[in-house]
Amino acid sequence: MTHRLASFALVFSALVGCAARADESAPPAASAEARAQSLERKIETLSRELDALKNELKQVENQNEALAAQQQQQAVLAQQQSAVQNGGGPWDRLSLWGYGEVNYYHPQHRPEDTQADLARAVFGIGYRFGERTVFNSEYEVEHAVSSADDPGEFEVEQFWVDHRFAGWGAVKAGLFLMPFGLLNEHHEPTNYYGVQRNFVETLIIPSTWREGGVGLHGDTVSGLGWDLGLTTGFDLSKYELNPETPLYGRASELKEASPLQATHQELALANAQHLAQYLALNYHGLPGFLFGAAVFTGNAGRVDRSAHLPDSRLTLWEAHARWRPGRADFAAVFARGTLGDTAATNALNPGASNPLPGSFFGYYLQGAYDVWRRDQTRLAPFLRWERYNVGASYAGLAAGFAAVPAGFPQPYDRVWTYGMNFYLNPHVVFKADYQSFQNNADFTRFDLGVGLNF
């Protein structure tokens, strides 16, 4: 097409050139006029043909455009089709995931207490109801076997619906994880250093902490994540004031020392007379940094519902930071909880072996560094120092009674953890650590673990 057009242009310019020369040579008038007329005719013919060609060219251009548009349309259609296929059938709307860990604990000074445990096996099921509504759930077996005679538990760890009503926010309802600390919402073994989770986020923030309720959450383009809501809370009537034997005797049982682990309800016929409120903010507007804080407060009832005792308000707050410059990973969490109006309860139970604490707190600093990396495999040694106190203050203790009876483990400690995570890939991690306890020196232990997440 362009080729033909070019040849016409050549002929045309040659002719025009001829005409110009004809003028210069000034031939006899009659024949010159005839030649001029013939030239004019030729030019007219040529200009008509040129117009025709222009039209033809226009048509071809239009056709090309239409073809391109068609092709583009087809591409979009194909993509939409594949999207529909991806989100079409019930199986495609379903998502499955899981994680778990098998651990080995060896108390250095009490080798007879060495344990191996399938600490948790968790499977998740999600379902997408549409473009904006998604369901998430997780089912957990702790300690391998759950029966009347076994130590294990079967738990629904999450069961909630999330609905995005606008770009700026979404609403969630059901049983969901509380947005506290660094690991409660992201508690898969590949997400933390060390065989067991740190003590601050086990004893003070009672991970895996979940409540039933509703929440609103969202993220801004500037990097502020927010989450607030109304949920069930803790129930002090589950608190054991006077156990005859210590609730815990080794590091792997320390969870039992936590007042919040003892009184969380997990939406199992939870007392919902009083609802609690929470607010969590996270700022991730500087790449590599995360700063956040959260607060939770609610009426936790009383230890004995039949007694004339005041209800206690439980308030828990925490602040956390994480900085990941290149291969390094630094983290810090501080958490503190208070229980109000505990004096009357403690005064009514003089000599209780496990009085109600008025406050508890913990904090840790942790550093890790990828010393070796190849593709997705990496080795990350880490170091963590933490301090916790699940009985930082008591009100109403009768004179002459200690908060902790003689022979019971101390409810506070300072712990150094040295260890390493070896990631075979981002989904499989082998762990080893050594934990040294300053006060309950008997708890000092060596741990091994394998964890996975998919």
Place this chain on the structure above:
Amino acid sequence: MRGHGAWLWLPPLAAVAAYAPAQAVVYLTVEQAQKEMFGDEALTSLPLVLSAAQIAAIERDSGVKVASPIVRVWKAPSGYFFADAVIGKHDLIEYAVGLDANGRVRGVEILEYREAYGGEVRNAAWRAQFDGKRHGDALRLGEDIQGISGATLSCQHLTDGIRRLLATYAVAIAPR
């Protein structure tokens, strides 16, 4: 908040939730993202279906699997515009990448996001880490691109997707 008063929060929440339409939340349409990156420049779509050889070359180059041979790309006088999608954890994140005439990233925009977690990738500062990157530059999460705690998978898959698009540009568009 004492007693039953707490439940008063619920009706407004439910009302807000019930109001929402059924389509995915669109943070930016393709047209809006194009305007954001190329202003009033006229963009023409560039029909591009990758050949098997090109797919193999892109996968080799980027280390990322190519899910579809169809590339949604537009040409602007001053660069190129890609619209693409990756899986976040379970669901699709639609995003767009603009390149300048030298193949350097001019901007990354999140168009649609569907999951309950990981929406932090919309953060402008996180996306700005890709600006100026071109094919051949190292683009690894945790080294060259900082991740976001709590949104690791979304960050990982977007980083992979952008690396794949830069390879697509190098293999199938730049030589033209």
